[in-house]
Amino acid sequence: MAVGTNTSRRQLSALAVGIPLVLLAFAGFIIWVFPPLFDRFWGTACSVTDTWLVCSGFLQRGFTAGILIGITAPIVGTYLVNRQMALIGEALAHTAFGGVAIGLFIGAAVPRFDYPLLFALVAAAVAALGMQYVAVKTDGYADIPIAIMLTGGFAVGIAVISYGVVFSATVESYLFGDILFVPFENVQLMVALTMLVLVTVALTHKQLLLITFDREAARLARINVWFYDTLLIVLTALVVVAAMQILGAILVAGMLVIPVAAAMQLTTGFNRGLIMSVLLGQVAVFGGIFLSYYWNVATGAMIIIVAIVLYIWSVLGEPIW
Numbered sequence: 171m172a173v174g175t176n177t178s179r180r181q182l183s184a185l186a187v188g189i190p191l192v193l194l195a196f197a198g199f200i201i202w203v204f205p206p207l208f209d210r211f212w213g214t215a216c217s218v219t220d221t222w223l224v225c226s227g228f229l230q231r232g233f234t235a236g237i238l239i240g241i242t243a244p245i246v247g248t249y250l251v252n253r254q255m256a257l258i259g260e261a262l263a264h265t266a267f268g269g270v271a272i273g274l275f276i277g278a279a280v281p282r283f284d285y286p287l288l289f290a291l292v293a294a295a296v297a298a299l300g301m302q303y304v305a306v307k308t309d310g311y312a313d314i315p316i317a318i319m320l321t322g323g324f325a326v327g328i329a330v331i332s333y334g335v336v337f338s339a340t341v342e343s344y345l346f347g348d349i350l351f352v353p354f355e356n357v358q359l360m361v362a363l364t365m366l367v368l369v370t371v372a373l374t375h376k377q378l379l380l381i382t383f384d385r386e387a388a389r390l391a392r393i394n395v396w397f398y399d400t401l402l403i404v405l406t407a408l409v410v411v412a413a414m415q416i417l418g419a420i421l422v423a424g425m426l427v428i429p430v431a432a433a434m435q436l437t438t439g440f441n442r443g444l445i446m447s448v449l450l451g452q453v454a455v456f457g458g459i460f461l462s463y464y465w466n467v468a469t470g471a472m473i474i475i476v477a478i479v480l481y482i483w484s485v486l487g488e489p490i491w
Contacts, residue, residue: 196366197362199361199365200358200361208234212230223460228352231352232349232350233455233459235360235416236416236455238360238363238364239409239413239451240454241364241368242363242364242367243413243422243426244425244426244429244430244448246371246409247426247427247430248440248443248447250402250427250430251430251431252382252383252440256423257316259422259423259427260320260423261297261316261323262294262407262410263410264322264327265322266291266323266419267290267324267344267345267414268323269286269291269292270286270287270327270344271326271328271341272293273286273289286344290414291411294407294408295404295407297323297407299403301315301319301403324419344418345420346420347414347415347416347422348468349470349473350459356412360413367408374401378402381395381399406426410422418470421474424474424477425451425454425473428454428480428481429447432480433446433449435489436487436491437490437491438489442491446491453476454474457472457476458472458473458477459472459473
């Protein structure tokens with residue numbers, strides 16, 4: 171037991187020291203390295219293909235953001251779905267929408283505070299920690315607190331919107347999303363989030379896996395279950411907020427759940443399911459973007475519809491890996 175305790179403490183200490191350094195490295199990469207890489211990659215792709223779908227700036231940003239969401243959402247969603255926490259993403263998305271509405275309201279009154287995604291992040295983080303508190307107090311994620319968060323966050327957003335400030339068009343972009351009109355700053359945000367999720371999961375995969383399938387064994391091994399529970403739910407909040415303006419608050423939870431549910435039908439192991447869910451997420455993103463362009467329908471909705479079609483196909487088929 172002492173060995174397990176010391177190991178867990180060393181891991182937590184390493185995280186405490188390493189995370190700030192990693193964040194600094196992320197910031198340098200996002201600010202100075204990523205923009206020229208983005209321009210070089212899409213410039214080369216445009217010169218090779220010479221098609222409007224590849225050469226258009228807003229489609230380049232949309233494809234990049236979609237690819238990154240197709241990575242981060244299924245990775246985090248794999249742990250959520252296997253822990254029967256699928257509704258957590260939906261509740262956080264609705265709470266984040268309330269934060270967006272508050273941010274837009276304050277930004278309309280004080281322009282220098284016009285950062286709705288920052289308010290959304292604060293609201294989602296508070297909601298995530300609140301759900302974690304409920305989990306500790308009730309020894310599980312009960313349906314009632316989740317339903318209260320889900321409807322309460324949306325109610326706050328609607329109440330703020332109805333107060334009288336005119337920003338309905340902006341609100342709709344967060345409510346329904348539009349992957350084809352993503353600003354480059356949001357693409358940078360998604361790159362930072364993707365790197366953060368990948369590094370965090372790589373460092374904590376064993377602990378997250380153990381608390382997902384055998385929480386009692388994790389406690390006996392002196393793993394800080396509360397810490398890793400909180401880490402997972404905060405990662406979920408970050409994914410939800412970053413993807414809101416792309417898929418919208420209504421649809422963002424779909425990318426956390428549907429590709430994972432399909433992958434579980436097609437694979438026979440957790441790690442295989444995690445990899446497959448990312449692959450299916452990419453199929454949903456690319457298929458959704460192309461079909462939305464040719465059929466002239468909403469891109470976010472089309473991505474989710476393609477994901478649902480993949481899930482139906484997986485249910486009708488047999489495991490392939």
